[in-house]
Amino acid sequence: MYTSKIVGHSSYLPENILTNDDFSKFLDTSDEWIYSRTGIKQRHVSKVNTSVLCTNAANILLEKFNIDPLILDAIIVATSTPDYTIPSVSALVQGNIKASNAMAIDINSACSGFVFALSTADKYIKCGNYKNILVIGGEVTSKQLDYTDRTTSVLFGDGAGAILLQRTDDNTGIISEKLETHGDKHDFIVSGFTGVNNTLNKEDGYPYLSMKGRDVFNFVTRVVMKNIISTLENVNLTIDDIDFVVPHQANIRIIEVLARKLKCDPSKVFTNIDKVANTSAGSLPIILDEMFNNDSLTLGSKQNILLTAFGGGMSCGSLVITL
Numbered sequence: 001m002y003t004s005k006i007v008g009h010s011s012y013l014p015e016n017i018l019t020n021d022d023f024s025k026f027l028d029t030s031d032e033w034i035y036s037r038t039g040i041k042q043r044h045v046s047k048v049n050t051s052v053l054c055t056n057a058a059n060i061l062l063e064k065f066n067i068d069p070l071i072l073d074a075i076i077v078a079t080s081t082p083d084y085t086i087p088s089v090s091a092l093v094q095g096n097i098k099a100s101n102a103m104a105i106d107i108n109s110a111c112s113g114f115v116f117a118l119s120t121a122d123k124y125i126k127c128g129n130y131k132n133i134l135v136i137g138g139e140v141t142s143k144q145l146d147y148t149d150r151t152t153s154v155l156f157g158d159g160a161g162a163i164l165l166q167r168t169d170d171n172t173g174i175i176s177e178k179l180e181t182h183g184d185k186h187d188f189i190v191s192g193f194t195g196v197n198n199t200l201n202k203e204d205g206y207p208y209l210s211m212k213g214r215d216v217f218n219f220v221t222r223v224v225m226k227n228i229i230s231t232l233e234n235v236n237l238t239i240d241d242i243d244f245v246v247p248h249q250a251n252i253r254i255i256e257v258l259a260r261k262l263k264c265d266p267s268k269v270f271t272n273i274d275k276v277a278n279t280s281a282g283s284l285p286i287i288l289d290e291m292f293n294n295d296s297l298t299l300g301s302k303q304n305i306l307l308t309a310f311g312g313g314m315s316c317g318s319l320v321i322t323l
């Protein structure tokens with residue numbers, strides 16, 4: 001039976017940075033409020049659209065790992081902020097990087113998107129017809145933010161990251177997973193409303209991102225905790241068998257609560273939210289790239305990592321991956 005192994009990684013962050021102090025110049029907020037409640041100090045903000053960030057991340061990976069784009073069989077992009085409804089971001093990336101043998105699809109599972117996309121890529125590989133799949137998570141959430149709303153606009157940043165998954169038979173890759181959707185709570189995070197607009201009806205609605213922050217916080221600490229435990233128990237592992245927990249970077253207080261409830265050594269939980277804020281589907285590939293680059297993680301090392309993410313839908317998912 002085939003499994004899928006991580007053989008490449010990259011990330012791309014736009015050069016422009018908005019600090020908390022920058023926000024306090026046009027909103028009734030402060031660095032003290034934002035940092036103490038979220039752990040965020042700054043976020044990158046993009047002048048260009050999602051497909052450009054994803055293409056940049058893809059090109060960095062291809063160059064760094066000396067990959068010919070023609071060996072790619074598929075490109076899966078996790079995003080909830082596509083340039084267009086049609087074409088998909090993945091189709092744009094496929095054209096930009098000249099990966100003409102790759103089929104391309106987008107996955108929208110909000111901030112959980114990268115976990116859902118990695119799981120999907122893993123299943124394509126396990127079916128036997130796909131060998132090399134580029135999985136990208138990228139967002140320009142800034143274009144969906146209402147910059148007069150201090151409760152949401154300070155939380156998000158833009159960026160993209162990529163992972164190359166390759167078919168192998170050495171029992172590495174995703175060894176356990178649990179993905180969940182809680183559609184009854186879909187109103188906790190809402191963004192990008194496009195109403196009916198035709199000869200029969202015209203719907204008005206708020207097009208920007210809105211969030212019930214407290215409800216999201218409670219959802220995450222309750223549902224995600226159970227999701228993580230179940231993912232570990234599926235393969236008879238405990239948190240002590242995990243070398244690094246890599247959580248979606250949404251809020252440092254959520255990460256601390258999860259680590260405490262898991263009784264996880266804090267040194268096993270890496271965070272970069274202070275620098276990048278919540279980059280939604282970009283969050284996990286961006287932080288994974290940083291962890292590979294600072295030698296916390298090593299390709300082929302057989303380290304066990306637990307990826308966990310949550311977001312709009314509401315959705316959540318965890319993966320245990322052996323590198």
Ligand code: COA
Nearest residue numbers: 029030033037111150151154213214216217250251310311
């Ligand atoms: N600056 C200053 N004050 C702010 C503020 C800001 N940026 N944002 C909100 N406030 C104010 C609110 O207006 C409110 O004021 P009021 O009491 O006068 O009405 C007060 O702070 C408390 O608001 P509340 O929303 O209850 O704060 P909180 O302690 O729950 O913290 C979050 C807000 C968003 C940081 C917190 O709920 C959270 O982290 N939720 C999870 C969000 C998340 O992770 N989303 C992404 C999921 S992928």
